[in-house]
Amino acid sequence: MRLKICSLAILKLVTHQDLDSEIIYEITRIIYEARNDLVQKFPQAVLISRPEQVRQLGFFSFHEGAQTYYNKDKHPFWVEYAQPMGLFLCLRFGNYELG
Numbered sequence: 001m002r003l004k005i006c007s008l009a010i011l012k013l014v015t016h017q018d019l020d021s022e023i024i025y026e027i028t029r030i031i032y033e034a035r036n037d038l039v040q041k042f043p044q045a046v047l048i049s050r051p052e053q054v055r056q057l058g059f060f061s062f063h064e065g066a067q068t069y070y071n072k073d074k075h076p077f078w079v080e081y082a083q084p085m086g087l088f089l090c091l092r093f094g095n096y097e098l099g
Contacts, residue, residue, distance in 0.1 A: 015063060024065025032069075 013031075015024060031038070031048065038045035051062075051070060062070070078085075 014060065017063060019063070019065075021063070021065035021068065024063045025069050026065075028066045028069040 013027075032050065035045060035048050038048070074080075
């Protein structure tokens with residue numbers, strides 16, 4: 001299988017969904033890790049940024065491999081919101097007296 005990737009609107013990489021997720025993960029990782037080196041040779045690379053929310057882009061969607069890279073540091077919902085949920089549960093169901 002030949003790897004087919006093309007540039008779309010300078011900053012979008014488009015590939016076929018059947019490409020191996022590990023290959024796309026590695027390409028995405030390399031682009032972000034080498035961003036500073038890329039900027040030295042290609043000043044336009046300064047515009048490379050991580051998407052704030054991984055979601056569908058019009059009729060395109062993120063490849064599973066890219067999505068895995070973007071979400072690798074994301075905490076599960078319960079971990080992300082543990083403190084507010086704990087506060088709510090204490091206030092709602094706690095046995096204590098105010099005042």
